[in-house]
Amino acid sequence: MPRGPCTLQSLQTKVYFACYGSIVVSVGKGMKIWMNGSLVDAEDAKVHVLTHALHYATGIFEGIRCYESGGGGNGSYIFRLHDHVKRFFSSAKIYMMDVQYGFDDIVDAIIDTVKANGMRNCYIRPIAYYSYGRMGVNPLPNKVDVAIAVWKWDEYLSAEQGIRCMVSSWRRIDARTMPVGAKATANYANSALARIEALKNGFDEAIMLNINGMVAEASAENVFMVRDGVLCTPPTTDGALAGITRDTVLQIAKHEGIMCEVRSISRDELYLADEAFLTGTAAGIKPIVMIDNRKVGDGGVGVITKRLKGIYEDVVRGRDERFVKWLTYVEMDSSTATKP
Numbered sequence: 387m388p389r390g391p392c393t394l395q396s397l398q399t400k401v402y403f404a405c406y407g408s409i410v411v412s413v414g415k416g417m418k419i420w421m422n423g424s425l426v427d428a429e430d431a432k433v434h435v436l437t438h439a440l441h442y443a444t445g446i447f448e449g450i451r452c453y454e455s456g457g458g459g460n461g462s463y464i465f466r467l468h469d470h471v472k473r474f475f476s477s478a479k480i481y482m483m484d485v486q487y488g489f490d491d492i493v494d495a496i497i498d499t500v501k502a503n504g505m506r507n508c509y510i511r512p513i514a515y516y517s518y519g520r521m522g523v524n525p526l527p528n529k530v531d532v533a534i535a536v537w538k539w540d541e542y543l544s545a546e547q548g549i550r551c552m553v554s555s556w557r558r559i560d561a562r563t564m565p566v567g568a569k570a571t572a573n574y575a576n577s578a579l580a581r582i583e584a585l586k587n588g589f590d591e592a593i594m595l596n597i598n599g600m601v602a603e604a605s606a607e608n609v610f611m612v613r614d615g616v617l618c619t620p621p622t623t624d625g626a627l628a629g630i631t632r633d634t635v636l637q638i639a640k641h642e643g644i645m646c647e648v649r650s651i652s653r654d655e656l657y658l659a660d661e662a663f664l665t666g667t668a669a670g671i672k673p674i675v676m677i678d679n680r681k682v683g684d685g686g687v688g689v690i691t692k693r694l695k696g697i698y699e700d701v702v703r704g705r706d707e708r709f710v711k712w713l714t715y716v717e718m719d720s721s722t723a724t725k726p
């Protein structure tokens with residue numbers, strides 16, 4: 387797997403790369419992407435340069451993961467598929483998108499795309515966007531197109547020993563300006579600026595405050611802290627996305643008897659946390675060991691963080707009976723299944 391920034395040379399090969407931090411994602415030759423009802427070769431999954439969403443950020447998307455079953459066999463599990471598809475349609479509703487496919491169509495299309503690519507561990511990216519037709523800010527005259535791609539994305543924010551975060555100078559977008567409950571492409575311009583700033587300053591990730599100075603979320607993850615044994619995360623009304631991993635962690639914590647609070651968190655409270663971590667589909671549970679050059683707790687991965695991370699990794703692979711309701715089993719064709 388190539389690493390480092392995309393080069394023209396890499397783009398000229400028959401493999402197409404997208405860069406996320408230092409991780410290079412490849413959707414290569416022989417892979418399939420679902421576009422408007424059919425599976426097409428990845429090389430042919432193209433959009434017009436005058437696509438509305440490219441100019442005006444009028445797209446919504448999801449990030450879902452599929453994990454190789456921890457119980458052997460030839461299958462994989464898509465984690466909380468129905469919850470992700472529900473959020474996909476909620477985001478589309480906010481942007482008044484007339485998606486031509488129903489809930490079950492998208493669920494089936496996601497399963498078909500995973501199976502067609504035979505990837506037992508993968509990241510799944512469904513996107514709906516106002517397409518090519520009429521330019522101008524109003525998107526409504528344009529058809530809404532839908533695509534689903536999968537790729538291998540092992541380590542988003544790699545740092546097993548914990549990551550170092552900075553509090554960004556960019557404030558998280560505010561609900562009075564943008565609908566923060568929609569997982570919209572437009573929101574990620576704000577995220578990208580924060581992430582660039584963090585990386586350029588030598589940190590792994592940015593934590594953004596809302597316009598009132600309270601913790602909102604990271605560029606693509608929710609934020610948790612542990613103080614005096616209590617697990618805390620900001621409410622969605624402070625600008626946090628209703629993350630599915632966030633909800634998963636809160637539900638696991640309740641089952642485990644860990645006290646949880648969904649409440650506002652100030653910047654200085656983060657500095658005084660005993661433990662802190664980020665949650666997200668791509669990132670999983672990522673311990674934070676430093677914030678703005680201050681050690682979190684003793685600077686190691688916290689006990690509660692470690693415990694929740696361990697349980698989470700079992701849950702997503704079907705090794706925890708209590709949460710199998712969250713898994714959609716996908717049987718892979720043994721002739722095509724790869725073990726990336």
Ligand code: PMP
Nearest residue numbers: 606607608627629630631666667
């Ligand atoms: N906040 C933002 C801004 C995100 O992009 C994500 C990733 N979808 C999250 C939080 C975490 O959400 P989830 O756990 O559903 O992936």
